[in-house]
Amino acid sequence: MSKKSSIPRRDFIRVSAVSGIGLILGGSILENSTGEIVNMSSGSEKTTSLNPFIEIDNLGKITLYNHRPEMGQGTFESIPMIVAEELEVSIDQIHIVQSAADRKKYGDQMVVGSRSIQGNYEWMRNVGASAKEMLISAAAGRWKVPPTNCYADKAMVYHRESGRSLSYGQLAEEAGKLPVPKNPTLKDPRDFKIIGKPIHRSDVPAKISGEAKFGIDCEVPGMLFASIEHSPLFLAKLVSFDDAKAKTVPGVKQVLKTQRNVLGHIREGVAVLAENYWAAVQGRKMLEVVWNNSGLENWTTQKITDDYVKASTLDAVTFKKNGDADQAFAGAKIKLEASYSTPYQTHAPMEPMNALVSVEKNRCQYWGSTQNPNGIKSQLARQCNIPEDNVTVNYTLMGGGFGRRSMTDIAEEAADLSIQTGKPVKVIWTREDDLTQGPFRACSLNTCRGAVDDLGNLIALEHKVICQEIQNQTGDSNKPGGSIAGGINTEYSIPNLAIKGILRKLYIPIYYWRSVYHSTNCFAHESFIDELAHAAKKDPLEFRLGMLKNHRRYTQVLNRVAEDTQWFKDRGKDTAKGIAIIERSGAYVATVIDIARENGKIKIQKITAAIDCGKVVNPDIVRAQTEGGIVMGLTASYISGLTIDKGQVAENNFHTYKMLLLNECPQLEIIVMDSDDPPEGAGEAGLPGVAPALANAIFALTGKRIRSLPFKLSEI
DSSP, X not given: OOOOOOOOTTOOOOOOOTTSOSOOEEEOOSTTOOOOEEEGGGTOTTGGGOOOOEEEOTTOOEEEEEOSOOSSSOHHHHHHHHHHHHHTOOGGGEEEEEOOOOHHHHOOOOOOTTOTTTTTHHHHHHHHHHHHHHHHHHXXXXXXXXXXXXXXXXXXXXXXXXXXXXEHHHHHHHHTTSOOOSSOOOOOGGGOSSTTSOOOOTTHXXXXXXXXXXXXXXXXXXXXXXXXXXXXXTTOEEEEEEOTTGGGSTTEEEEEEEEEEETTEEEEEEEEEESSHHHHHHHHHTOEEEEEOTTGGGOOHHHHHHHHHHHTTSOOEEEEEESOHHHHHHHOSEEEEEEEEEOBBOOOOSSOOEEEEEEETTEEEEEEOOSOHHHHHXXXXXXXXXXXXXXXXXXXBOSOOTTGGGOOHHHHHHHHHHHHHSSOEEEEOOXXXXXXXXOBBOOEEEXXXXXXXXXXXXXXXXXXEEEOOTTOSSSSOOOOOGGGGTTOOOOSOOSEEEEEEEEOOOSSOBOOOTXXXXXXXXXXXXXXXXXXXXXXXXXXXXXXXXXXXXXHHHHHHHHHHHHHTTTTXXXXXXXXXXXXXXXXXXXXXXXXXXXXXXXXXXXXXXXEEEEEOSSOSOHHHHHHHHHHHHHHHHHHHHTOOBOEETTEESOOSTTTSOOXXXXXXXXXXXXXXXXXXXXXXXXXXXXXXHHHHHHHHHHHHHSOOOOBSSOOXXXX
8 A cells, every 4th residue: 555754854855766776865864954955876975864765766666755654644645745746746656655763764753733744845845856857957968958948747857849758767877976956946836736636545445445554453473462451540559460360261371560651650550461362351351450549539520620620719820911911800891701621531543552562682673553653663772772773663554543642652561561471462452441541631621701891892811721731740840831721812912811821730641632732722712702702792703803803814714714604694593603713733724613403402504614724735635634623523522521430531432432423423614725825734723613613603592601511412
């Protein structure tokens, strides 16, 4: 199956001949490098630290090496589109192969934060354009004509006057002897043939047929399967275990203690190792394990809620301040206060967490699905006390990631068990493990207060976030960082503004979850903006536009959804619309949700989202990512959330943590805006606006305010 990728600015491309004859290009990844493209065939001193990216053999076969993991976000298709555009080859002329995990060669290979396109667009264009100019120069030299009299198209170089032509394969050897253009001429975007076109993803057929390989599919000779019993209470300590009954299960070979580091805390477990996964799971069920819960069983969702409410009165750290909000509140006639709460959420990828590791003398191999191949490489090198060069990471397609697969803890467990047994060990978490062991999206409490003047203008707003912080879960610091305020829109023109935060430290582990804090803070902020609009007796969309007069991109997406949803036209008494906006990873999204009352029940009729993520490489991928974010946002809004009961997560499978089903999904319309701005991230921006837009629509129809997620849509 073809796969494809992105490469950071310090990385490089290589165009070489498989047969030992060809063009090789590279870009330095040395520290403080400017990303200079160098000719690896010319004896450059930098070639030892360069990374393979493109190969052209003497038969004309063009191969791209994808260095970024694919988890459904589509970078395997969009990154090669950028290179192919400037290289003047069509997508069907390129063969894509997955690269190795190698930080020295490829730099950052982790896929998080919707950064793959936004961080590589210009660099990949230069990569393709440099190779094309070298190939044209090689042809011009052979024909003894000026390069300006030649042009490239579909992996061929043509002479304008005579019509002569040569293939890239015929030119690769000569091109490899030429200097690399330092400032290659890039195409005028008006001449793009590939970028901006809805090109079909080449990984889809293999996924449909079942040929695509995911981490859970990996097997190697002689391996053992492991199922691990962890304490349902996250920081409980292992006291003892009795494995006598487990060892009577046919196929069970060993029962071993293991551990992994979870964000600074050591989590212990008891692993049952067997010849097959079924035996490992059955043996695990027979274990008798004693845990020391250290009083953690006293924690519940209500206790956490009470803790957050009490903490909201404590001194807060101010992240942003304009004017004097306190003074503005004191003199205002129209004041409003509201609090919003959101629960813990689990990642719930369709492919449960897994890892296969084989540790031998001075050597280690990993097979599996990961967002962070070099993180796993470093972890295994430290754990096995070997150089990173002796660790091979074979990463596959992922059945979902959403941030969870950027961690390395499952590989750590598999490596520990491989070291103890001397065999390759494949750890597979059950669905119950995957849903209850975390880490999770943080729960939060957001308290807001605002003031409106006599003319209906928002003159003051304070937004305070009370929650845990991903990067501050251990240690003595109780000062939160600004990351917990992500998703609070500071682009609104508000003369007196204060954004604040209060840190809570709990035993429950949290981590990055699609759109991270934007998913919680936007619900509060955009819901409260709506409440203020009604207090000011203004239309919610016009209220937002009025505070964003000088913001071109927000204004454009708002005006577009207003037009496409006929926002300002009269609505029936049993229909309503809600609006919310967000910026995430540089992408601007306006979301409108249409709802109706049918037979006494609220039904979502349609969700319309306009997204401006700058220059779009593949609009089909942007639509798919926005749709995926919306679906995930709907689940988090009114279908599922995690509750804590007796110190542990109560929801343990899809019968209690339900997901939005296909037949439950409303009609979705994604408007991908035309833009000449630089490309930005599209993978997460569709999610945050869903909950507030829906809550605002419900208020418009029923007069009821939703301030806590998830709510029950059927009971509204």
